[in-house]
Amino acid sequence: MKKINHMKYLLLGCIILSYSACRKDAKPIPEQDKSLLPPDPTAVVKGFYLLNEGNMNMNKASLDYLDYTTGQYRRNIYNQTNPDVTKGLGDVGNDIGIYGSKVYVVVNVSNKVEILNAKTGKRISLINIDNCRYVTFHNGKAYVSAYLGKVGDPKAPNGAVNEIDTSTLQITRKVTVGRQPEEMAIVGEKLYVANSGGYSPPNYERTVSVIDLPSFKELKRIDVAINLDRVKADKYGDIYVTSRGDYYSIPSKLFVIDTKTDQVKKQFDFGVSNLWIDGDIAYMYGYEYNYNTNSNTTTYSMLNVKDETVLNTKFITDGTETQIKVPYGIAVNPVTKEVLVTDAKDYVTPGTLYCFDPSGKKKWSVVAGDIPAHFAFAY
Numbered sequence: 001m002k003k004i005n006h007m008k009y010l011l012l013g014c015i016i017l018s019y020s021a022c023r024k025d026a027k028p029i030p031e032q033d034k035s036l037l038p039p040d041p042t043a044v045v046k047g048f049y050l051l052n053e054g055n056m057n058m059n060k061a062s063l064d065y066l067d068y069t070t071g072q073y074r075r076n077i078y079n080q081t082n083p084d085v086t087k088g089l090g091d092v093g094n095d096i097g098i099y100g101s102k103v104y105v106v107v108n109v110s111n112k113v114e115i116l117n118a119k120t121g122k123r124i125s126l127i128n129i130d131n132c133r134y135v136t137f138h139n140g141k142a143y144v145s146a147y148l149g150k151v152g153d154p155k156a157p158n159g160a161v162n163e164i165d166t167s168t169l170q171i172t173r174k175v176t177v178g179r180q181p182e183e184m185a186i187v188g189e190k191l192y193v194a195n196s197g198g199y200s201p202p203n204y205e206r207t208v209s210v211i212d213l214p215s216f217k218e219l220k221r222i223d224v225a226i227n228l229d230r231v232k233a234d235k236y237g238d239i240y241v242t243s244r245g246d247y248y249s250i251p252s253k254l255f256v257i258d259t260k261t262d263q264v265k266k267q268f269d270f271g272v273s274n275l276w277i278d279g280d281i282a283y284m285y286g287y288e289y290n291y292n293t294n295s296n297t298t299t300y301s302m303l304n305v306k307d308e309t310v311l312n313t314k315f316i317t318d319g320t321e322t323q324i325k326v327p328y329g330i331a332v333n334p335v336t337k338e339v340l341v342t343d344a345k346d347y348v349t350p351g352t353l354y355c356f357d358p359s360g361k362k363k364w365s366v367v368a369g370d371i372p373a374h375f376a377f378a379y
Contacts, residue, residue, distance in 0.1 A: 031080035036366055037071040044335050049103060049376045051096040052369025054089075055348050056151075061093035061107055062369035063121065064353075073366050081121040089114065096376045099137040099166055103376065106132050106144060109151060113144055115169060118378060125169045129162055138186045138213065140166050145181040145193060154200040156180070161193060163216060173216045177209040185233040187259040189213045192239050194228035195221070202246055208239075210262055222262055224255050232277050234305040238265070240282060242272045247291050254284075256308060266308055270299065278332040280306045283315050283339055285327045298327065315339045317360030324354070331375035338363065342372035 047067040054060030063078040078089045090110030097104050098118055105114040113132060115125045131147035142164040149156025159181040163173040178195025185192050190210055197205030207221035208228065225243035232240045237259050245252045252271030255264050271286035286299040300321055302311040316339075328351065329342035337358040344351045351372040355363045 031077050032075040034073045034075070034366065035071055036066065036073040036364060037068065039069060039071040041069050043068040044379065045333060046378045048331070048333075048340075048378060049096055049098070050329075050342070050353060050368060050372055051093040051105060051374040051376075052351070053093050053371035053373045054091070055370060056092050056109055058370075059087045059091050059110075060370050061089040061091060061110075063089060063093070063096075063105065064368055064372070065121070075367070076369065077121045078116075082123050085123065093374070094132070095134040096374045097135045097137060097142075098376045098378055099142060102166065104135050104142055104144075106135050108132060113142075113164070127164060127169065127171065129171075131156075131159075132162075133181065134183045136184045136186055136191075137166070138191075141172075142166055143184060143186075143191060145177075145184055147180045147199070149199075152199060156199055159195070161191065161211060175211055175216050175218055177211070177218060178205045178207055178221065180205065181209070182229050183231040185231040185239050186213070187233050187237060187239060190219070190259060192231055192233075192241075192257070192259070194231045194241055196227050196229060196244075198227060201227075204246070206243075208241060208257065220262065222257060222264070224257070224264055225253060226250060230272070230274060232275055232282070233259075234277050234282075235279075236306065238305065238308075240275060240277070240305070242275070244273075245271070245288075247289055249292070252286065252288050268303075268310070270301070271297070272301075273327070274330050276330045276332050277305060278334060278337070280304055281311075283330055283332055285330060285341070287327050298324075300327075313360075315360050316341070316356055316362075318362055320354065320356070320362045324352075328371060329373040329375060331377070334377065340375060342368065344371045344373070347371055 050064040052062045062076045065074045090107040092108040094108040095106040103116040103118045111130050113127045133145045135144050144162045147159050165172050177193050179197040182194045193209040195205035204226035206226045210219045212219050227244040230242040239257045241255045243253050254268040254272045256266040258265045271288040272284045273287045275282050275284040282303040284301050288297045324343045326344040328344035331340045339356045341354045351368050353368045354365045
């Protein structure tokens with residue numbers, strides 16, 4: 001992270017306040033539409049939402065939508081559709097998911113889950129959850145992980161998972177897990193939560209909490225590795241869990257847990273920052289920073305989850321990866337098998353969304369919002 005000149009921002013803030021006092025309330029940033037693709041009215045996947053995180057404390061989270069049926073890329077649709085929301089989507093958009101006719105947007109520092117109409121992007125409701133992180137769904141419920149406590153507080157309490165009824169849009173149950181829980185995955189009637197302990201290095205957490213969904217109680221914690229982050233389930237009853245390491249001497253790694261035994265069954269000694277599993281293939285990238293060398297290492301790889309072997313092929317084959325400064329989000333279109341990768345660049349200016357065909361060649365790219373990160377496909 002770059003150091004911040006607080007005096008410069010203080011003076012800038014004073015100028016902005018002085019100016020804003022002499023004019024009418026600012027209008028929301030207008031939606032920007034771009035003809036990106038040939039229209040496909042019969043597309044099975046109608047489109048996808050892209051959640052742009054926005055830098056912390058700047059209220060710059062935003063929402064884009066690519067409509068496959070019209071070929072239009074619609075940038076910043078939330079503010080245009082919800083002009084009465086004074087601070088827009090809010091501060092740090094951390095996750096997004098579609099369930100039924102609703103979109104659930106987890107906005108971390110703003111301590112809220114925005115619930116939108118999936119067709120229009122119009123706000124339906126809002127649920128306040130302190131320091132919320134990720135969302136997943138099962139049998140009419142949404143599950144939201146939450147750090148709890150103030151951002152960055154090493155004395156923050158253990159985190160929690162909140163259960164939301166997707167009909168009433170009310171929190172129905174809550175269960176305590178480890179410190180600073182991150183992503184979740186559901187296999188059968190068990191929910192798996194990666195505990196990071198990221199607020200208190202080097203005293204990281206190193207477990208995955210296992211939640212029994214019928215009783216909504218924590219059954220156990222599986223010891224894995226420090227500073228856990230991503231959790232993705234395959235169709236064979238395994239979950240893939242990433243460890244970010246300590247950014248010094250303990251490197252990032254990838255682990256496979258057998259949910260039948262709730263034991264770690266395999267370890268891959270390479271870093272994975274994010275992954276998307278489609279069918280038998282996990283598409284992965286690593287973007288690791290090391291304080292000892294003051295440098296980043298970027299990798300792209302693919303893994304066959306059926307036999308748990310790393311493939312020799314890549315999902316970017318035309319050299320475009322050299323243009324991507326900070327890979328930050330990844331998704332795979334379940335029908336076309338196109339791979340979507342975002343570039344956060346410098347974290348404070350608009351990022352770029354890239355699309356690659358199944359052979360790894362770039363099909364198109366488009367300017368997104370600040371720190372484009374999380375995808376949700378619409379059917």
